[in-house]
Amino acid sequence: MSTARAERLVNLVLALLSTRQYLPAERIRGIVPGYADATSDEAFFRMFERDKTELRELGIPLETGRNSSFDSIEGYRIARRDYELGEIELAPDEAAAVGLAVRLWDSPELTGQARGALVKLRAAGVEVDQSAQPVVEPRVRTEPAFSPLLAAVQDRRVVRFEYRRSGSPERMTRTVEPWGVVSWRARWYLVGHDRDRAAPRCFRLSRIIGDVRSAGRAGEVRRPDNVNLLELVAGTGDRETGPASTAKVWVAKDRAHGVRRQARHVGARTVAGVAGDVMEIDLRFPEGAADWIAGHAPDVLVLEPDVLAKAVRHRLELIVHGAGVTA
Secondary structure (H helix, E strand, C coil): CCHHHHHHHHHHHHHHHCCCCCEEHHHHHHHCCCHHHCCCHHHHHHHHHHHHHHHHHCCCCEEEECCCCCCCCCEEEECHHHHCCCCCCCCHHHHHHHHHHHCCEECHHHHHHHHHHHHHHHHCCCCCCCCCCCCCCCCEECCCCHHHHHHHHHHCCCEEEEEECCCCCCEEEEEEEEEEEEEECCEEEEEEEECCCCEEEEEEHHHEEEEEEECCCCCCCCCCCCCCHHHHHHHHCCCCCCCCEEEEEEEECCCCHHHHHHCEEEEEEEECCEEEEEEEEEECCHHHHHHHHHCCCCCEEEEECHHHHHHHHHHHHHHHHHCCCCC
């Protein structure tokens, strides 16, 4: 279910709970956020019929009736006596657990939704006590890529993003059919079918760089039956397969320490009168490290392979021309 539809259903339930009268469909259309998006009367009634069916399937007692014999149009309501749970008594430790769960998520999107839910609860006449503060405040921090990836999983939509491998500065564009987002050992992972590798892969969200972009239509992804996402993450993590190639670079003396930490010293060399060292770096996708190496110019010069040297040179030329600098 999409986030917009879920929020609309919550708004509909709150509206029908907040009145003892039967609300006709047109009245509901005017007061429940989300229905104003319907482009026509027909579109609204189709949307409303789907929502009523959804509520009944969820076990919510949706009543149909008229407020008086003079009414010609039926309306809808939810009787609190049928909807509300009986009184629940919680032990102190159980109440603390509930309080901690409410405060668990540390995400701007989820925080906003939680505040919106409190406003709606107050509007429905529910007393909300925010004075009690738990002694312990756990946090589950989500990465920026969490929300768009979760939406892509729900929409079954292919995504594309820049990804940095473990222990490497390389970045590669990955196109993935997302199956799910799971947490493993305090880290978030995307599990799905990597189209570039033609195989299932796991991606740590903290290594996704930049925006997650849509790369297909909704409903395009088909998750395999009986796949266990957590087992995939626990068994494979985000390891990459395939041999690494060796790149050789010249690094100016006492400069570019970030490159030096990733490389092995081979020998000394002077370039254009500047003393430096020849270093070797293991790279699985040499061109993917071009941005990283270009950022150390002019202290790093790629000696081989040629594909990496050209990629770095191309990025530096773009910087020069973009800044209006002439040689």
